Each structure stands twice: as structure tokens, then as C-alpha cells.
Amino acid sequence: MSLTDRFNPAAQRMESSLVRELLHYAQQPDMLSLAGGLPDERHMPAFPEVSQVADSRQYGPSEGEGPLRAQIVELLAQRGLKISQPQVLITNGSQQGLDIVSRLLLDAQSVILTEEPTYLAAIQVFKLQGAQIVSVASDEQGMSIEALRAAIDTHQPKAVYLIPNFQNPAGHCYSRERREAIAQLLDEKNQLLIEDDPYRDLCYDPVDLTPITSLIQQAPWVYMGSFSKVLWPGLRTGYLASCEELRPYLVKIKQATDLHTNRLGQAMISQFLASGALPAHLQTLREVYREKRDIMAQALETHLGDLLQITVPKGGMFFWVQLPEGLSSRQVMEAALQRKLLVLPGTPFFAQPSEWDDRCLRLSFARVDRQDLQRAIQLLNQVIRSLLA
Ligand SMILES: Cc1ncc(COP(=O)(O)O)c(C=O)c1O
Known part of the structure; x- marks a missing residue:
């Protein structure tokens, strides 16, 4: 062999x-x-002094540091996404969020729907689970509703992966109408949404940035964010929020993957957010x-x-x-x-x-x-x- x-x-x-x-x-x-x-x-920005940040020498919780999780609840509330702290999982960049969700959902029999084109490292992660990626036509308003409906009916996918704000690579930003129509369709089909939102703060013209997740009534969802594009990508700190039903399973995968995200990086970001400088x-x-x-x-x-x-x-x-x-x-x-x-x-x-x-x-x-x-x-x-x- x-x-x-x-x-x-x-x-x-x-x-x-x-x-x-x-x-x-x-x-x-x-x-x-x-x-x-x-x-x-x-x-x-310069890193906060290590002496100023919370002591991070010991192992920490798999879900992430309490203060940072509480700050993320606040940030998400400002975006219109109301969640509680247990629903937040700190990840090693949002890339790890993608990996954790993929490990939970995907195998060689699975189909996942994505925009066309889509983030290349998401393609890599989904393929690593052996999943089949089906691309759904998108225009400058976002993924086409008719094409999404047809793809859901044809493929019975495990999830739909979207980057609604300033998409990587195509740069498009979903219109409010498209966000609402997608949320409605996902509710109707009880289809799981993976919403990836690392670029939202880099916004140069007036646009709607409402998370599609916040418009969903009952379909399952995962929403991912990152500090990489606005603070320090080298710290590899991002987060994932999920509907309550998914939360315990995602935490178990995080435990099995790396126990927890680097505590010093979390403490640095938490300190920066607490300073009010963001x-x-x-x-x-x-x-x-x-x-x-x-x-x-x-x-x-x-x-x-x-x-x-x-x-x-x-x-x-x-x-x-x-x-x-x-x-x-x-x-x-x-x-x-x-x-x-x-x-x-x-x-x-x-x-x-x-x-x-x-x-x-x-x-x-x-x-x-x-x-x-x-x-x-x-x-x-x-x-x-x-x-x-
Ligand atoms: C759409 C998208 N998702 C996720 C990531 C990964 O970001 P992070 O540095 O938080 O792992 C990137 C990075 O380029 C990205 O463009």
C-alpha cells in the first residue's frame, strides 16, 4: 500500500x-x-500590552472566553441579530467556523449549495468532507431565488452557504428584498443557512447589511464573523453563532478539534473592544x-x-x-x-x-x-x- x-x-x-x-x-x-x-x-492598531490583558496562561473553555462572548452578543445585537451568550462559539478565525460546521453536516453523500463563484477556502473545506458542491446562479443582488428553489428541490442539500456582504470574490452585496426572499424560502423549505460575514464593516457606500439570519423565523442557521479583516488576522480569532438546537453539537466538535481557541488572542481582542476604540x-x-x-x-x-x-x-x-x-x-x-x-x-x-x-x-x-x-x-x-x- x-x-x-x-x-x-x-x-x-x-x-x-x-x-x-x-x-x-x-x-x-x-x-x-x-x-x-x-x-x-x-x-x-498596536496590540494591547500583555500586562493589561486578562491572564491567559491556563487552559480555557472550549466555547471561548466569557467577556469576549458577551461583547460579541452586543456586536450582533447592533446588527439586528438577537442571541444569548451560550449561542456564541469563539473559533480560530471564521475559517475554523467553516470547518466545524462542515464536520458536523457534510460527508461524501452530502450536497451543499453555494454562490457561483464562492470563497475558495470554503470550497476546500467542503471538499475535504467529500461533499458535492452545487453552485447556484447569483447576480449583483445576490443568489437567484428561482435557482435556489430549484436547487433545493433537486438536491435536498444539507445547507446553503452565503456571503451576503461584499462577497469574496465577486464583491456583490445582497439587496434587502433578496435577503428577505431568501430567509422566507429557507423557512419554507426548513433549509439550514450558513451565513459568512467577515467583510461587513468594510462598507464604503450606503447598503443594507441586515444579516439574513436575523430575518429567519424557524429554519436552522449558523452565522460566522471574524476580526481578521478589521483587526489582527494573525491572532486567528473569529466566532460562530448558531440557533440553539445546533449549539451543543458544534461545541463537541470544537472540543475534539483543538480544545479551545488561543486565550491570549481572545483577551487582546476583548481588551481592544472594551477600550471603546473599535x-x-x-x-x-x-x-x-x-x-x-x-x-x-x-x-x-x-x-x-x-x-x-x-x-x-x-x-x-x-x-x-x-x-x-x-x-x-x-x-x-x-x-x-x-x-x-x-x-x-x-x-x-x-x-x-x-x-x-x-x-x-x-x-x-x-x-x-x-x-x-x-x-x-x-x-x-x-x-x-x-x-x-
Ligand atoms: C468569505 C470568507 N470567509 C472566511 C474567511 C476566513 O477568515 P478568517 O481569517 O477569519 O479565518 C475569509 C478570509 O479571507 C473569507 O474571505
């Missing part, structure tokens, strides 16, 4: 994440990267990122407006652009690398082959400074025009 024959079938089929592989190019000093989903460290910090982030978004929008329009289909995202970190017919996103990535520019091809965001899977690029404006944003789009322009010549 070879070594890999010992692996479970889903692990045998596992592919590595293109983004994480590309990250090593991003670390080269002269490389300009629009590829990662990394926030700008120039706008990360609202002003978010305001600064919105101003900084809005300016960068506008610079990228302007540069794309000026240099590539005649060739690319460009939609300006109302929040988040990404432009999702459609390439001209005949160009492949992988080809563009390779040609851009020659010019020391890193862009992310759209392919890993598609769970199934589609006419668009190699026709889009995800361009992140969050971590690049103003001059470099201009330079990056000029380089992209040269790359695309030379490939078309």
Missing part, C-alpha cells in the same frame, strides 16, 4: 490553495501583489479603503475601461473583473508574474466548471499603497494588451 492509499478518499483528492501558494511570490521584495485578501498592516478604528479603515477602492476604480476605467467589464464594489477588498473573450485568467497571471505583478485568477473560486471559470480576475486593493495601485493597473494594462496583440 502506498502512503497516499492510506489517506481517506477526500484527502486523496485534496488540492492545495492557489492563493496560499502564490503568497510566497507576494513576499518577494519587488513584487506588486493584488492577489491576497490581506488587510493593510499600516492600519492595524468604532473610530472602523471609521478610519472605511476612509482608507474607500480611497484605495476609488483609485483602483479610476485606474481600471482609465486604462482598461474599453476591455474589461468593471463593477465597483460597495465594500470589502476586491474588484472582480471579466477579461475580454479569448483571454484566460491563468495566462494573464503568468504573464503578469513576468512583470513582477501578482494577480489572482478566478478559477479556484469555481467549484464546478463554468463558462466564466477562467475568464475573471480578483484584484485586491486593500494592502497596496496609492502609487502602487496606479502602477499595478498600468502593468496589468500592458500585460492584457500584449496578450491580445
Whole structure:
């Protein structure tokens, strides 16, 4: 028996994440990267002094630290989601929330519905459980109601996974009507919603941000949030809230997975929230990122407006652009690398082959400074025009 024959079938089929592989190019000093989903460290607050935060040396509870869980109850109430503290589970980033939920729900016989395209590391997690991912058509308002109804009836999925706010990668933000219609449909079908909401605070234009979860009357739900995009991703601290019925099962999986999330990271975040500095910090982030978004929008329009289909995202970190017919996103990535520019091809965001899977690029404006944003789009322009010549 070879070594890999010992692996479970889903692990045998596992592919590595293109983004994480590309990250090593991003670390080269002269490389300009629009590829990662990394926030700008120039706008990360300093850590609180260790001596100021709660003593974190001992093992802690699997559910997470009490003070932080109470603060999350408050944050979610401000978003219109009324829950009690036992419903909150602190996770090692919202990525672990995805993993825990997947372990609870999915196996090789399961179907999960997602937007098309969707977050590439969610695809990885769902596939690791062996589940079949069925993509449901989405437009700029969110997932199509007719397509969702048909997919639920056809596939009897275990869950529907949605990123309603400033979606990664497509950048769309669901309209209020679409949120309500989805909640209603999920209630009617008693279908489980996994709502993933890490980008909501990076909002640059007026939009509705009501969690779909808060509109659900009786269907089961999981809602996930993260401090990665607005504070310190290195602390790997996120959270998951769930309907009461799911809670004990999710906690058991957390226990089995890693006992509990790092206590020092939780204490740091709790201390920052308690200081009252979050609202002003978010305001600064919105101003900084809005300016960068506008610079990228302007540069794309000026240099590539005649060739690319460009939609300006109302929040988040990404432009999702459609390439001209005949160009492949992988080809563009390779040609851009020659010019020391890193862009992310759209392919890993598609769970199934589609006419668009190699026709889009995800361009992140969050971590690049103003001059470099201009330079990056000029380089992209040269790359695309030379490939078309
Ligand atoms: C949609 C989405 N969900 C979850 C995550 C994971 O975030 P975290 O750092 O909290 O694990 C990301 C990170 O890019 C994301 O884009």
C-alpha cells in the first residue's frame, strides 16, 4: 500500500490553495501583489500590552472566553441579530467556523449549495468532507431565488452557504428584498443557512447589511464573523453563532478539534473592544479603503475601461473583473508574474466548471499603497494588451 492509499478518499483528492501558494511570490521584495485578501498592516492598531490583558496562561473553555462572548452578543445585537451568550462559539478565525460546521453536516453523500463563484477556502473545506458542491446562479443582488428553489428541490442539500456582504470574490452585496426572499424560502423549505460575514464593516457606500439570519423565523442557521479583516488576522480569532438546537453539537466538535481557541488572542481582542476604540478604528479603515477602492476604480476605467467589464464594489477588498473573450485568467497571471505583478485568477473560486471559470480576475486593493495601485493597473494594462496583440 502506498502512503497516499492510506489517506481517506477526500484527502486523496485534496488540492492545495492557489492563493496560499502564490503568497510566497507576494513576499518577494519587488513584487506588486493584488492577489491576497490581506488587510493593510499600516492600519492595524498596536496590540494591547500583555500586562493589561486578562491572564491567559491556563487552559480555557472550549466555547471561548466569557467577556469576549458577551461583547460579541452586543456586536450582533447592533446588527439586528438577537442571541444569548451560550449561542456564541469563539473559533480560530471564521475559517475554523467553516470547518466545524462542515464536520458536523457534510460527508461524501452530502450536497451543499453555494454562490457561483464562492470563497475558495470554503470550497476546500467542503471538499475535504467529500461533499458535492452545487453552485447556484447569483447576480449583483445576490443568489437567484428561482435557482435556489430549484436547487433545493433537486438536491435536498444539507445547507446553503452565503456571503451576503461584499462577497469574496465577486464583491456583490445582497439587496434587502433578496435577503428577505431568501430567509422566507429557507423557512419554507426548513433549509439550514450558513451565513459568512467577515467583510461587513468594510462598507464604503450606503447598503443594507441586515444579516439574513436575523430575518429567519424557524429554519436552522449558523452565522460566522471574524476580526481578521478589521483587526489582527494573525491572532486567528473569529466566532460562530448558531440557533440553539445546533449549539451543543458544534461545541463537541470544537472540543475534539483543538480544545479551545488561543486565550491570549481572545483577551487582546476583548481588551481592544472594551477600550471603546473599535468604532473610530472602523471609521478610519472605511476612509482608507474607500480611497484605495476609488483609485483602483479610476485606474481600471482609465486604462482598461474599453476591455474589461468593471463593477465597483460597495465594500470589502476586491474588484472582480471579466477579461475580454479569448483571454484566460491563468495566462494573464503568468504573464503578469513576468512583470513582477501578482494577480489572482478566478478559477479556484469555481467549484464546478463554468463558462466564466477562467475568464475573471480578483484584484485586491486593500494592502497596496496609492502609487502602487496606479502602477499595478498600468502593468496589468500592458500585460492584457500584449496578450491580445
Ligand atoms: C468569505 C470568507 N470567509 C472566511 C474567511 C476566513 O477568515 P478568517 O481569517 O477569519 O479565518 C475569509 C478570509 O479571507 C473569507 O474571505
